[in-house]
Amino acid sequence: MIKKVGVLLLALFFTSFFVIAQNNGTNNVPASTNNVEKAYQCLENLIDDKDQDDISLQEAVFSNLALGSNSKLKSVIDAEKGNNCWPSSSCTIKDTAQVLLAFERTKKNTDDIETWLLDQAGVASELTWFLQIDIENHEQSACTLTYQDTDKKITVNEDMTLSGNAGSCFAISSSGFWLKVNNNCIEENFRISCDKDFITSLLYQRQGSNTIFVSPITHSAAALGTTEEKINSKCFKLGNSCNYEVSLLAAIALDQTGNDVSAFLPYLLAL
Numbered sequence: 001m002i003k004k005v006g007v008l009l010l011a012l013f014f015t016s017f018f019v020i021a022q023n024n025g026t027n028n029v030p031a032s033t034n035n036v037e038k039a040y041q042c043l044e045n046l047i048d049d050k051d052q053d054d055i056s057l058q059e060a061v062f063s064n065l066a067l068g069s070n071s072k073l074k075s076v077i078d079a080e081k082g083n084n085c086w087p088s089s090s091c092t093i094k095d096t097a098q099v100l101l102a103f104e105r106t107k108k109n110t111d112d113i114e115t116w117l118l119d120q121a122g123v124a125s126e127l128t129w130f131l132q133i134d135i136e137n138h139e140q141s142a143c144t145l146t147y148q149d150t151d152k153k154i155t156v157n158e159d160m161t162l163s164g165n166a167g168s169c170f171a172i173s174s175s176g177f178w179l180k181v182n183n184n185c186i187e188e189n190f191r192i193s194c195d196k197d198f199i200t201s202l203l204y205q206r207q208g209s210n211t212i213f214v215s216p217i218t219h220s221a222a223a224l225g226t227t228e229e230k231i232n233s234k235c236f237k238l239g240n241s242c243n244y245e246v247s248l249l250a251a252i253a254l255d256q257t258g259n260d261v262s263a264f265l266p267y268l269l270a271l
Contacts, residue, residue: 047063055072057076057086058095060076060077061077061095061099061102062102065101065105084096084116093249093250094250096116097117097254098253099113100113100117100253100257101252101253101256104257114257114259117250117254120236121264122234122235123233123234124234124264125242126207126241127205128204129181129204130173130178130179130205131170131179131201131229132178132203133156133162133179133192133199134156134199135194137196137197139158140156141194141196141198142155142195143155143193144192145191146193147188152167153165156194156198168182169184169188186231186233188230189229190230191228196223197223198220198223199219200227200229201215202231204270206270206271213269232263233267235264247264247267
């Protein structure tokens with residue numbers, strides 16, 4: 001998913017440069033390999049004709065993405081560098097992610113930039129999470145939830161509805177089939193044990209939406225065995241709230257440089 005979105009975003013970058021080139025004197029020319037080459041040449045000429053001080057960070061980054069290595073563009077980007085982030089005056093996630101993509105394009109070492117970006121990630125509290133417990137033979141089963149050093153007892157009924165007191169971290173959902181996770185407990189580890197063979201999994205939804213997303217990861221155990229569920233949901237924030245554009249761009253950049261971005265997928269998919 002992320003790789004496909006990343007390819008699309010990069011394609012849009014290249015398309016925008018092609019349109020700029022057309023507007024600078026190549027209008028009404030049929031699209032062809034020759035015209036693309038002209039677009040690249042036009043962009044190179046625009047950069048050559050500009051003084052370094054007149055090239056903005058955004059222009060340098062996007063031109064670098066289109067053209068690859070260029071000493072003038074590199075100098076502009078380097079001049080704006082903060083402590084492994086960009087620009088030095090404010091160090092934003094968006095600008096730093098764009099620089100990461102530009103440096104990945106030219107195969108420059110980006111380890112420190114990736115570390116800075118990953119350190120900016122926060123918990124995506126904009127999602128509602130549910131714990132699902134399925135008894136394999138649809139028999140009534142007594143289950144124990146363990147978290148915060150306490151045990152809570154619930155019952156999974158024959159129709160798979162739940163009853164009992166699951167404690168402060170959970171509330172039985174309106175449908176009766178799931179346990180809704182309290183936002184204050186998003187980072188808790190939950191251990192589940194039932195007296196019949198069972199399966200546990202996590203579900204989530206965007207707040208205010210009726211669409212339920214099912215985590216692809218499930219855990220199973222024999223009777224009196226134990227499974228463990230932990231919510232791993234991150235985003236990148238502007239202020240105290242997750243920001244979709246920033247999260248998408250940073251996740252694409254981190255994915256392009258070989259990082260595991262699975263923790264960002266629930267937020268990106270649901271939003």
